[in-house]
Amino acid sequence: MSQVNEFNYYYNQSVSDHHKAARLNWKNAHKNEEFPYMHIWEMMKDEPNESGAYTSSSNRDPEEHSYRSNESESRPIGQKAAKRKLKEKGKKNVTESVNVDFEHRWKRLEELQAQKLAVLNEIKNKTKDDTLRANYEILMKDTAALNDQQLVIHNHMYSIIKARHGIP
Numbered sequence: 001m002s003q004v005n006e007f008n009y010y011y012n013q014s015v016s017d018h019h020k021a022a023r024l025n026w027k028n029a030h031k032n033e034e035f036p037y038m039h040i041w042e043m044m045k046d047e048p049n050e051s052g053a054y055t056s057s058s059n060r061d062p063e064e065h066s067y068r069s070n071e072s073e074s075r076p077i078g079q080k081a082a083k084r085k086l087k088e089k090g091k092k093n094v095t096e097s098v099n100v101d102f103e104h105r106w107k108r109l110e111e112l113q114a115q116k117l118a119v120l121n122e123i124k125n126k127t128k129d130d131t132l133r134a135n136y137e138i139l140m141k142d143t144a145a146l147n148d149q150q151l152v153i154h155n156h157m158y159s160i161i162k163a164r165h166g167i168p
Contacts, residue, residue, distance in 0.1 A: 004044065007035050011045075135161045 010029070011022030026035045035041070077085070138157050146154060161167075 003035075004037050004041050007037070007041055008045070011041075135165070 006029075007022060007026050010025035011019070023035060027033065076082075138154070139161055141154065143151055143154055
């Protein structure tokens with residue numbers, strides 16, 4: 001932007017035909033190069049600058065006064081601000097990483113719990129099948145070869161099994 005101010009300085013120094021004279025002064029000062037920011041100067045010439053004066057009417061020396069726009073745009077952030085920004089960014093990355101890791105572990109836990117439940121159901125069904133098979137064997141046992149004590153135990157188990165399964 002200092003070049004725009006310098007051009008403005010030449011423009012304001014010209015008495016007659018400002019535009020042509022300013023371009024000529026610029027060319028003389030810059031090895032016959034055209035002013036590359038004419039479109040910017042055209043937009044800014046009627047706007048007030050930082051001091052409140054209008055650009056096209058202020059006679060400022062370009063070396064003494066340079067145009068400063070919003071300073072945050074033109075200069076880098078300081079060390080403390082850069083460190084703070086990096087630290088905050090790191091915290092966000094760590095937080096996101098922890099969240100992703102937590103979600104991954106939670107899904108894995110749910111998968112393992114589902115597998116465990118399936119195994120327990122399988123064991124339960126197998127145990128139920130084994131119990132039914134054992135009960136069936138007790139109900140269908142040939143009692144002819146049993147002594148009196150064994151026959152009493154068998155009849156007692158027979159009545160328990162029938163009651164458990166609702167057999168009349």
